[in-house]
Amino acid sequence: MRRVLVWHRADLRTADNAALAAAAADDAVHPVPAFVFDPRYYGPDSLACDARRQFVHESVRDLRRQYRDRGGDLALLHGDPRERLRTLLDEGAVDGIHVNRDVTARRGRERDQRLGEWDAVRFFADDGIVRPDERAPDGTVRVDTRDDWQDQCEAYFEADPHxxxxxxxxxxxxxxxxxxxxxxxxxxxxxxxxxxxGGTVAANERLSWFRENVADYPAVVSPPAAAEDGTSRLSPYLAAGCLSVRQVYRAVQDGPDCRGKSMVESRLFWNRHYAQKLADWPGWTERSVNPVFRGFRREEHDPELVAAWREGRTGFPMVDAAMRALVETGFLNFRMRAMVASFFTYVLREWWKRGADFMYHHLIDADPAINYTQWQSQAGLVGVHPIRVYDPAKQVREYDPDGAFVREYVPELAPLPDEHLPRPAKAPLAVQAECGVEVGEDYPYPVVDFEARADRAREEMARLHDRATEAIDEVPRIRRRASLSRRGRGSDERDRETGGGQTRLDEF
Known part of the structure; x- marks a missing residue:
């Protein structure tokens, strides 16, 4: 009987696991489940905070329990995965390796390319992603994956889980x-x-709760305070693979028919859409998708402004509350992620990647496909959509009118009346004195002039728009790497992505 190592990576579950199911179903195979702790995940170049590492550790413990409950076990190894796996094969400890294909970039993609050269390795790719073999030297696919993606993704969601x-x-x-x-x-x-x-038990508990409360989803998805407890909060479990995207989709199908259900289904398709973008071009995590913006603002760097953004002391309460929430909890709802990215790139005029890496480090649900494609989209680096500079004061008025979010994370402003929370610096001195809040002392003045910076950004992006559009239109490789939705350039894709409208499957 062949001993086949089932290598778990971002698939920390035993259900709906193609690699495990194939090994277990083969009478000639003895499954050998294993997880390898990679030192680079903990090293100085890692972009994972300790809380995310702990979440993964808890998920690995839960995965081991799942195996032990079924008579097996999960072997825990430490070291460079390629070296450990190669040694196991060379010494005859295992005869083959089953592994679920992941959508990643950087070292993960390099690692998988090398493993793909080994005859003993079999990859499984049941995840709705189209993966053509034909690629340009820069990694961009040579064919339009949009032609097959709709059918493949829908088939993935509708198929029975493994x-x-x-x-x-x-x-x-x-x-x-x-x-x-x-x-x-x-x-x-x-x-x-x-x-x-972390872990599948906790994931399924949260999924069951969310399925029963999905009708409330439209009301809680955008307000940041409500989103902390009222949204699904399943994204960390999807990122670690404690649940598959298909499992969530199928569970929601069993919930009540309502607008919330259709919104969640739409977002699950967007999850796969972002993954397809990174699969089409792994450069999303490193450089601008549109070459017109290559290195855009990279040298225009103000360390003090970046520090103010990271530490939540920009003088813009919604930005500061969002950044403190990110650092304190590792969670931020989508609208706030878009707002702080917009602020960082357009208003502070900083290179997008500095901000994207910082957010990726702190997020418990960090997913390279979602984080980096969204940062580039919010920074206007695709170059074909109208830019959107979020006004932090407007975000307070519309999504935190009672100040619940701002007061929780910026407690020094808690005594201020609601009407002054959007712009504390404009609060009359008498009001500040009465509340015991002195702007400039207890809370900083705005670090920049928002309106002037926003206008400058719009003018600058408008000057580059024609060149960016030409690059998309004239170089098919760039259009393919951008993986634009079927809607084309005639509508604002980001409004859909941030909850401004529902997306039909035939629009992808």
């Missing part, structure tokens, strides 16, 4: 590390609060 094995044999591979030892070795000491517990 069954979880009922019984598994014992694991012949010994662990050489424990989760606790890894946490101690790399001094994993999370400082964030209100971080959800």
């Amino acid at each position: 069954p979880r094995p009922d019984d598994l044999p014992s694991n012949p591979l010994d662990s050489d590390v424990t989760v606790e030892a890894v946490a101690d070795r790399y001094d994993v000491d999370p400082a964030k609060r209100a971080v959800p517990e």
